[in-house]
Amino acid sequence: MTSGRPLSRRLVVALAIAAATVACSPTPAPSTLEPLESDEALRLAALTDLDQRVARVAWSLSEANAALCPTVRLSAGWALHSARQYSPALRPHAEARFGLRGDLPGVIAAPSGSPADTAGFRTGDVLLAVAGAPLSAGEATGPAEWEGLEANIRAIDAALAQGAATFTVQRGHDRLDLAVQPRRACGYEVQLDPSDELNARADGRRLFISTALAGFAQSDDELAVILGHELAHHVLRHRPWNDRGGVARRANDGAWRAEGGSGGAEQQADRVGLYLAARAGYDPTVAAPFWRRFGASNWRVRFPQIGHASAGARAAALETVQHEIEARRRAGGELLP
Ligand SMILES: [Zn+2]
Incomplete structure (x- = not known):
C-alpha cells in the first residue's frame, strides 16, 4: 500500500472507475453508523484513524501473502496523502495537522514493523525528495485533485523498485534524510472511500473499502x-x-x-x-x-x-x-x- 487517499480525491477515483470494479460486497445498504461529526477537524481525525487501521491491515496482508499474489512490488508499506487531495473545506485542517503542502506526499501511516517504520518514518513526515530528486509540490490551491500525488507516488515507486532509497523528509521544523529498505508485497493498493455504503470492491489493481464498512469492522x-x-x-x-x-x-x-x-x-x-x-x-x-x-x-x-x-x-x-x-x-x- 503506498497511498491513503481520504476524501474527495478518492471519491473522484472511485467514481471514475466504479464502472470497472468487481461489485464485491453485497448490495450496498444504508449505514447503521452515526454520520461523522460535522466539525471538519473531528471528521479529519476520524478519517485519519480509519486510514491508519486500513493501512496497517493492508500492509500485513500484502506482505504475508506476496508469494501468492500474481503481481508483487517492493514497498515501504506506508500510506501517503497530500494536502491537494482534500476538499478546500478540509484542506486547512490537513495542512495544520500534518504539515502538508500541495502535492507533496505526507506519511499518514507507517504501520508497525513495515520498512517505513523500521526506517524511522512517522505519521506527519512530508517527503520532499527521493534519491536526491525533488518531488513536485504543485499548486496549493484549487479543487481537490490527486494527479499530482499520483505522479509523486509513481516516482517513489520507481525508486523503491531499485531497492534501498533515501528520502529527504520535512519533520516539523527539521529536515532529515531517511533511508528505507523496501520489502516484497502484493502489487496493489488499498484505498479508503468516503462513503456511507457498507461496501468494498476491487478493480484488479486497487482495492476499495468504504469508510462505513471499515468503521463497521x-x-x-x-x-x-x-x-x-x-x-x-x-x-x-x-x-x-x-x-x-x-x-x-x-x-x-x-x-x-x-x-x-x-x-x-x-x-x-x-x-x-x-x-x-x-x-x-x-x-x-x-x-x-x-x-x-x-x-x-x-x-x-x-x-x-x-x-x-x-x-x-x-x-x-x-x-x-x-x-x-x-x-x-x-x-x-x-x-x-
Ligand atoms: Zn467479492
Missing part, C-alpha cells in the same frame, strides 16, 4: 476478513465485472469450476480470503460472527445477492473454512488455500 481481525476477501479476488485473478448479464461473473465461476472448485467466485474469495487473513496472523474465528452481525444489521444481506449467498450462509461456509485452517495448523502444515 470492530477489530483488525474483522478488517482482515473484509480486505482478505478482496485480496483473494486478486490472488484468484478474478476479472472485474460490470456487465448487466453477469457474463464476466459467470466466466469467473466457470473457470473456477473447470479447475475442480465448487461454489462461485464470491464463495471462493471468502474461502481463500480467510486463508490470506490467517496467513497474516489474523484470527479466522471472527469471520462467521462478523457476517452474522453484518446480516443482523443489514436486512438486505439476510437474503442471497447476485453472486453472493446470504450473510447467514456465508457465515456457515466460513466456519467450515475456519475449521479447515485450524486442522491444518494443528497438523503443522503450511496454510495454503
Whole structure:
C-alpha cells in the first residue's frame, strides 16, 4: 500500500472507475453508523484513524501473502496523502495537522514493523525528495485533485523498485534524510472511500473499502476478513465485472469450476480470503460472527445477492473454512488455500 487517499480525491477515483470494479460486497445498504461529526477537524481525525487501521491491515496482508499474489512490488508499506487531495473545506485542517503542502506526499501511516517504520518514518513526515530528486509540490490551491500525488507516488515507486532509497523528509521544523529498505508485497493498493455504503470492491489493481464498512469492522481481525476477501479476488485473478448479464461473473465461476472448485467466485474469495487473513496472523474465528452481525444489521444481506449467498450462509461456509485452517495448523502444515 503506498497511498491513503481520504476524501474527495478518492471519491473522484472511485467514481471514475466504479464502472470497472468487481461489485464485491453485497448490495450496498444504508449505514447503521452515526454520520461523522460535522466539525471538519473531528471528521479529519476520524478519517485519519480509519486510514491508519486500513493501512496497517493492508500492509500485513500484502506482505504475508506476496508469494501468492500474481503481481508483487517492493514497498515501504506506508500510506501517503497530500494536502491537494482534500476538499478546500478540509484542506486547512490537513495542512495544520500534518504539515502538508500541495502535492507533496505526507506519511499518514507507517504501520508497525513495515520498512517505513523500521526506517524511522512517522505519521506527519512530508517527503520532499527521493534519491536526491525533488518531488513536485504543485499548486496549493484549487479543487481537490490527486494527479499530482499520483505522479509523486509513481516516482517513489520507481525508486523503491531499485531497492534501498533515501528520502529527504520535512519533520516539523527539521529536515532529515531517511533511508528505507523496501520489502516484497502484493502489487496493489488499498484505498479508503468516503462513503456511507457498507461496501468494498476491487478493480484488479486497487482495492476499495468504504469508510462505513471499515468503521463497521470492530477489530483488525474483522478488517482482515473484509480486505482478505478482496485480496483473494486478486490472488484468484478474478476479472472485474460490470456487465448487466453477469457474463464476466459467470466466466469467473466457470473457470473456477473447470479447475475442480465448487461454489462461485464470491464463495471462493471468502474461502481463500480467510486463508490470506490467517496467513497474516489474523484470527479466522471472527469471520462467521462478523457476517452474522453484518446480516443482523443489514436486512438486505439476510437474503442471497447476485453472486453472493446470504450473510447467514456465508457465515456457515466460513466456519467450515475456519475449521479447515485450524486442522491444518494443528497438523503443522503450511496454510495454503
Ligand atoms: Zn467479492
